[in-house]
Amino acid sequence: MPSREMDKIAFFYLRIWLICLFASNIQTASAQRIKPTGIFLSDSVEVGKPVYFSLIARHKPxxxxxxxxxxxxxxxxxxxxxxxxxxxTDDRGTLDSAVYQLVSFDVAKVQALRMPVYIFQKKDCTAVFTVPDSVFLIKSNILDSKEKPVLKAETGLSPLSREFNFSMLIGSIALIIGVVGSIYWVFGQDIYKQWQLVKLQRRHLEYLRSFNRLMRNARERSNIKDAEKAIIVWKNYLERLEKKPFATYTTREIMDNMPDDDLADALKNMDGIVYGQEKSKNMDVYLEVLKTGATRLYRAKRRFILDTQMT
Incomplete structure (x- = not known):
C-alpha cells in the first residue's frame, strides 16, 4: 500500500479514536499517572500483510x-x-500519537502486542506500557500442509534471436594485431631470417633431388639428354638463387659471374658432350663439379642471410 494512502487511513482511524477517547473522558488533565493506550486498527491480520497499531499518550505539557x-x-x-x-495541547493536557505499520509472519491464532511510552526524568527514562491488544489470524493465504503442492510454469520459453557481437569481434582483432605486432617488434628480425633460411633450404633440396636423379640416369644409361636436362635444372636453380638470368647465359657469361677453373673446365666439356653428341666416361664427374659449385653458392647465400642485420 502506498505511503500516502496509509497516512490517510491511519489519520482517519486516529480521528475516530480521539473522538471516542475525548467523549468518554478516559483521560483528564488532573490525572497524576500517564496511561498510554495502544490498539490495533483492525481485529484481524493475515500472514505477510500489513496491520496498523495506534499508540496514544496524554500527559502534562x-x-x-x-x-x-x-x-x-x-x-x-x-x-x-x-x-x-x-x-x-489543550486545557486537558498534551496529546501525542503515532501509527505503526506492522507485519506478522507468525501463524499463532491470536497475536497480542503491548507497547511502552518512555517518560523522561532527571536521571533516566521510565517505560509505561499499554494494555495488550490482540488480533486474530486469518488463514486465507496459508497453504494447508496436507495438500500436495503442484508446480506450475509461470511463463513459457521464448526463443531469442541471435545477434552478432561486433564489439567482441573488433576487440579480438585488435588483440590479435597487438599480440602479433608485439611479437614481430621483438622477434621480427629473427623470424624473417628463419623464414628466408627455410625457403632457401627447401629450394636447395628440391634442386638436389632433381639434379641427382638426372645425373644418376645419365651415368647409368650414358644418356646425353638426361645430362642436358641436368644442366638446365642447374642453371634454373642458379637463376633463382642469384636473381640473375643464368638460364639464358652462355658458358662465357656464366664464368664471368662464377670465376672458377674447375667449373669452367666442366662446363666446356659438357658443352662438347651436349652439342657434339660425344659420349664421355667422365660425364658424371663434370656434373658432380657443377653440383658442387651450386652447393657452394647456396652456402654463401645462407651465410649472407645470417650475417645481414635488418634495418
Missing amino acids: EVEVFFPDSSYNFSPFEIISLKSFVSV
Whole structure:
C-alpha cells in the first residue's frame, strides 16, 4: 500500500479514536499517572500483510514523552513504517500519537502486542506500557500442509534471436594485431631470417633431388639428354638463387659471374658432350663439379642471410 494512502487511513482511524477517547473522558488533565493506550486498527491480520497499531499518550505539557522507534522489538510483529503526529495541547493536557505499520509472519491464532511510552526524568527514562491488544489470524493465504503442492510454469520459453557481437569481434582483432605486432617488434628480425633460411633450404633440396636423379640416369644409361636436362635444372636453380638470368647465359657469361677453373673446365666439356653428341666416361664427374659449385653458392647465400642485420 502506498505511503500516502496509509497516512490517510491511519489519520482517519486516529480521528475516530480521539473522538471516542475525548467523549468518554478516559483521560483528564488532573490525572497524576500517564496511561498510554495502544490498539490495533483492525481485529484481524493475515500472514505477510500489513496491520496498523495506534499508540496514544496524554500527559502534562511539562512532561517529556518518547515513543518507540524502529529499533524496538515488536515481536511477534515486524515494523514496516512509522507515522508520528504533531502534539496537540489543550486545557486537558498534551496529546501525542503515532501509527505503526506492522507485519506478522507468525501463524499463532491470536497475536497480542503491548507497547511502552518512555517518560523522561532527571536521571533516566521510565517505560509505561499499554494494555495488550490482540488480533486474530486469518488463514486465507496459508497453504494447508496436507495438500500436495503442484508446480506450475509461470511463463513459457521464448526463443531469442541471435545477434552478432561486433564489439567482441573488433576487440579480438585488435588483440590479435597487438599480440602479433608485439611479437614481430621483438622477434621480427629473427623470424624473417628463419623464414628466408627455410625457403632457401627447401629450394636447395628440391634442386638436389632433381639434379641427382638426372645425373644418376645419365651415368647409368650414358644418356646425353638426361645430362642436358641436368644442366638446365642447374642453371634454373642458379637463376633463382642469384636473381640473375643464368638460364639464358652462355658458358662465357656464366664464368664471368662464377670465376672458377674447375667449373669452367666442366662446363666446356659438357658443352662438347651436349652439342657434339660425344659420349664421355667422365660425364658424371663434370656434373658432380657443377653440383658442387651450386652447393657452394647456396652456402654463401645462407651465410649472407645470417650475417645481414635488418634495418
